[in-house]
Amino acid sequence: MTTLAPRERHDVAVTEEAGGDQLAGLYVVHYKGLVRLAALLLDEPAACEDVVQEAYVRLAASRRLERMRDPDASLAYLRTTVMNLARSALRRRMVASKYAPLVHRADRVDDGAVGTVDRADIVIALRTLPRRMREAVALRYYADLTEAQTAELMGVSVGAVKSYTSRGLERLAAELKVTT
Amino acid sequence: MNDLTEKEIRERLERAVAPIDPAAPPLDVLRERAVKLRRFRISVGGGLLAAAAAAVSVAVVVVPANGSSSVHVSSAPSQASLMSYATAHGGTHASPPVLDGGGYVGAYSTKQAIQVVRYRGGSWQPDGQPITKYGPAMKLSDAGDVVPGHAAFAVRTIGGDVSYFGGVLYDAGGTWTPAHFATCPAHKALSCAYPGVSQPYGHVADGHFESVSNNCKPYCAAGTNYVITWRWNSTKARFAVARITKYRVSAAPKG
Numbered sequence: 275m276t277t278l279a280p281r282e283r284h285d286v287a288v289t290e291e292a293g294g295d296q297l298a299g300l301y302v303v304h305y306k307g308l309v310r311l312a313a314l315l316l317d318e319p320a321a322c323e324d325v326v327q328e329a330y331v332r333l334a335a336s337r338r339l340e341r342m343r344d345p346d347a348s349l350a351y352l353r354t355t356v357m358n359l360a361r362s363a364l365r366r367r368m369v370a371s372k373y374a375p376l377v378h379r380a381d382r383v384d385d386g387a388v389g390t391v392d393r394a395d396i397v398i399a400l401r402t403l404p405r406r407m408r409e410a411v412a413l414r415y416y417a418d419l420t421e422a423q424t425a426e427l428m429g430v431s432v433g434a435v436k437s438y439t440s441r442g443l444e445r446l447a448a449e450l451k452v453t454t
Numbered sequence: 455m456n457d458l459t460e461k462e463i464r465e466r467l468e469r470a471v472a473p474i475d476p477a478a479p480p481l482d483v484l485r486e487r488a489v490k491l492r493r494f495r496i497s498v499g500g501g502l503l504a505a506a507a508a509a510v511s512v513a514v515v516v517v518p519a520n521g522s523s524s525v526h527v528s529s530a531p532s533q534a535s536l537m538s539y540a541t542a543h544g545g546t547h548a549s550p551p552v553l554d555g556g557g558y559v560g561a562y563s564t565k566q567a568i569q570v571v572r573y574r575g576g577s578w579q580p581d582g583q584p585i586t587k588y589g590p591a592m593k594l595s596d597a598g599d600v601v602p603g604h605a606a607f608a609v610r611t612i613g614g615d616v617s618y619f620g621g622v623l624y625d626a627g628g629t630w631t632p633a634h635f636a637t638c639p640a641h642k643a644l645s646c647a648y649p650g651v652s653q654p655y656g657h658v659a660d661g662h663f664e665s666v667s668n669n670c671k672p673y674c675a676a677g678t679n680y681v682i683t684w685r686w687n688s689t690k691a692r693f694a695v696a697r698i699t700k701y702r703v704s705a706a707p708k709g
Contacts, residue, residue, distance in 0.1 A: 309474055394470035396466040396469075405660065437681070443458060446463065
C-alpha cells in the first residue's frame with residue numbers, strides 16, 4: 275500500500291468523532307483541502323465547490339465506502355473523481371468558449387476567497403501550463419502525493435509524471451520570471 | 455542557479471489557496487443527492503428508464519447564422535444511453551458522447567469492428583460503415599483536438615506483447631477514418647513507428663497523441679523507452695513524429 279503524505283492522511287480520530295461514519299469523517303477532514311486542490315486544477319472559481327461536492331455524492335452513491343475498509347482508498351477515490359470532474363468541466367468550458375461571447379475578466383463576479391486565489395501569481399502561472407502538467411504539479415506539490423501516487427491518479431507512467439513536473443517547474447519558473 | 459525550488463513551489467501554492475475556506479453544505483444534502491443518483495443508476499441499469507438516461511439536460515450554446523449567440527437548454531445524450539444502444543447491437547465498449555459541428559457523436563466497439571453513431575432526434579443512429587482496421591477495441595475515448603478541426607476518438611486495443619495499442623479515429627469530412635502514422639526515418643533503428651493505424655501504448659496526453667516504444671536492447675526489461683509525441687500533419691493527413699524523449703527502463707524513476 276502506498277504511504278500517504280501527512281496532509282492526505284485520514285484522521286481516524288475525526289472519523290470516530292463523526293460517530294464512526296466514514297463519509298462524515300472524510301467530509302470533515304478533506305472537504306476544504308479538495309476544494310483547494312480543485313482551485314488549482316480549474317480556472318473557474320465557481321466550479322471548485324461543485325466539483326468537490328459532486329465527488330462526495332458519487333462516493334456516497336457508489337457504495338464504495340461499504341467495500342473500502344481503508345479510508346485512504348476512499349480518499350484516493352475522491353481525489354480521482356475531483357480530477358476527472360475538473361477535466362470534464364474544463365473540456366465543457368473549452369467547447370462553450372468557442373461559441374459564447376467573451377466575458378471580460380473584470381466583468382466577472384468576484385467569487386470571494388476563490389477569486390483571491392485567481393489573482394495569485396503562482397496560480398496565474400500554473401494556469402498557463404497544459405492540463406496534464408498543471409495536474410502533475412498540483413498533485414505533487416500541493417497535494418504532496420508521491421510520483422507513484424500521482425501517476426496512478428493521472429493514469430500515466432511514473433516517468434511521465436517526472437517529465438510533466440520537471441517541465442512544469444521550468445515553465446512556472448519562466449512564467450514567474452525566475453532564473454532556473 | 456535554481457531559485458524556484460520544490461519547497462518554494464509548495465509554500466507558494468499553500469499560501470495561494472490558504473484564503474479558501476469554503477463553508478461545506480450539510481452532509482445530509484449530499485447524502486440526499488447520492489440517494490437520488492443511486493436510484494437513477496438502478497433504474498437505468500434495469501432498463502426501466504433507459505430513455506430518460508438519454509436525455510440529461512445541459513446548456514448548449516447555439517450560434518445562429520447572424521453571428522449573435524444565445525444559450526439554450528437542450529438534450530444531450532449520456533454515455534449510459536450510448537452503452538445501452540451498443541449492448542443492443544453487440545457492442546462491448548462505448549465512448550462518451552462527443553460534440554462536433556453536427557451534434558453529438560459516439561463510438562462503440564464490437565468483437566469485429568468499431569461503429570460510429572450519431573445522436574439524431576433523440577436516438578443513436580449509425581454514422582457510416584463499421585471500421586474493421588483496429589480489431590476489437592477495449593476502450594474508446596474522446597481524443598480532443600489531436601486532429602485539429604475534426605471530431606476524433608482515441609481507440610485502444612489489446613497489443614500482443616505490449617499491454618495495448620492505441621490509434622485515432624477521426625471524421626475526415628463526413629467519413630470516419632483511422633488516422634495513419636508516418637514512419638520516422640531518423641529513428642528507423644528504434645522501430646519507433648509501427649506501420650499502420652496504431653502505435654504501442656498510444657494515448658492522448660497533454661492535448662497530443664503519444665506512444666511509447668522500447669528498443670529491447672539488450673532485452674526489453676533493461677532497454678530504452680522512447681516516448682513519441684505525434685503531431686497531426688493536415689497536408690498529408692497523417693500523424694508525424696514531433697518529439698522523441700527517451701529514458702532507460704532500468705533507470706525509470708522510482709515512486
